[in-house]
Amino acid sequence: MTTPTASAQPVVREDALRSALASGKRPKRPNALSASLTFGWRALLKIKHVPEQLFDVTAFPIMFTLMFTYLFGGAIAGSTGEYLQFLLPGILVQTVVFITMYTGMGLNTDVTKGVFDRFRSLPIWRPAALVGALLGDVARYAMASTIVIALGLILGFRPEGGVIGVLLSVALVLVFSFSLSWIWTALGLILRTPNSVMMVSFMILFPLTFASNIFVDPRTMPSWLETTIGFNPITHLVTAVRGLMSGTAAIPQIGAVFLSCAVLIAVFAPITMYLYRNKK
Numbered sequence: 001m002t003t004p005t006a007s008a009q010p011v012v013r014e015d016a017l018r019s020a021l022a023s024g025k026r027p028k029r030p031n032a033l034s035a036s037l038t039f040g041w042r043a044l045l046k047i048k049h050v051p052e053q054l055f056d057v058t059a060f061p062i063m064f065t066l067m068f069t070y071l072f073g074g075a076i077a078g079s080t081g082e083y084l085q086f087l088l089p090g091i092l093v094q095t096v097v098f099i100t101m102y103t104g105m106g107l108n109t110d111v112t113k114g115v116f117d118r119f120r121s122l123p124i125w126r127p128a129a130l131v132g133a134l135l136g137d138v139a140r141y142a143m144a145s146t147i148v149i150a151l152g153l154i155l156g157f158r159p160e161g162g163v164i165g166v167l168l169s170v171a172l173v174l175v176f177s178f179s180l181s182w183i184w185t186a187l188g189l190i191l192r193t194p195n196s197v198m199m200v201s202f203m204i205l206f207p208l209t210f211a212s213n214i215f216v217d218p219r220t221m222p223s224w225l226e227t228t229i230g231f232n233p234i235t236h237l238v239t240a241v242r243g244l245m246s247g248t249a250a251i252p253q254i255g256a257v258f259l260s261c262a263v264l265i266a267v268f269a270p271i272t273m274y275l276y277r278n279k280k
Contacts, residue, residue: 032125039132043106044139056102057140061095061148068215069155076216081156088152089241090214093173093234095148096141097209100177101201103137104184105194112193116279127273134181141177145170161247169244172257176237179261182268189275208234233260 030038047054068091073083107130110116119129149157149166159166184201191197211225212234218226229235236256243249 030124030128032128035124035128036131036135039129040135041132043133043136046106046136047140054140054143056099057144058147060098061091061144062151064095065091065148065151065155072215084152084155084157086242087215088148088157089169089245090212090238091152092145092148092169093238093241094209094214095144096173096177097180097234098205099140099144100137100181101184101198101205102140103133103181104186104188104197104201106133106137107185107188108191108194108197111189111279120276120279126277130185130272130276134178134185137181138174138178141174142170145173159245161245161249165244165247165249169241172240172244172254173237176233176257176261179264182265182272186268186272186275189272189279208232213238233257233264236260 065088068087069080069084073080073087077083077086107116110119116129120126149170161169183204184197187197187200191200212229212232214234218229218235221229236253237260240249240253240257243253
């Protein structure tokens with residue numbers, strides 16, 4: 001028996017090969033919005049499969065609200081009810097701002113597991129993976145906000161701004177948190193482990209939240225500390241949220257928050273995208 005030579009084997013035509021590999025029309029490339037929403041849905045599915053991620057969204061706000069209201073309310077404001085009116089908008093801000101760090105931790109986890117490289121190789125809008133993760137986390141922020149406000153209403157919090165004021169307050173907190181999350185995405189691409197991202201984020205957030213007007217009026221502090229707190233963007237956010245909930249918000253208060261959001265995105269979004277494109 002003789003073995004056929006290479007020249008005797010049938011030649012595969014290019015058009016036949018193409019028709020065999022692609023029998024139907026190739027799907028259109030997803031646009032920026034659909035790609036971002038797909039990654040946002042992925043972030044929500046991660047919560048579905050690992051529900052323990054919701055522990056910080058549920059237990060953290062309940063613990064802080066009860067602890068500061070009933071342990072310190074009488075000493076700071078004279079009564080727990082009066083202090084709750086002052087505290088709850090600040091606790092709302094603190095709760096949502098603290099859980100923004102998990103955006104950077106999730107991104108860093110994708111990097112360490114190799115999923116990050118797969119996303120970069122896909123024929124999609126390049127920032128979709130980052131924007132989608134941030135959009136998915138907005139659902140976590142909304143859930144935490146709902147828990148804080150519901151608990152406050154049960155304890156006796158009564159916002160004079162009504163439903164509209166509360167909804168506008170939550171929307172403002174969500175916009176600010178989305179902007180703040182760009183810092184943690186940058187850290188998620190720089191640091192080596194998720195634990196490192198968490199520790200560095202906590203070291204930044206802890207002084208930002210406690211050295212603010214969340215728990216006490218800055219006018220009771222030393223003059224140098226009061227001045228420092230006046231430059232804290234968290235202070236401006238809490239002031240605007242309190243104003244919206246009480247029905248006394250002024251345009252400059254809200255404008256200062258939007259200015260902070262614009263600065264955060266303008267500075268850290270390009271840095272994040274540069275790191276995202278050049279990450280090895």
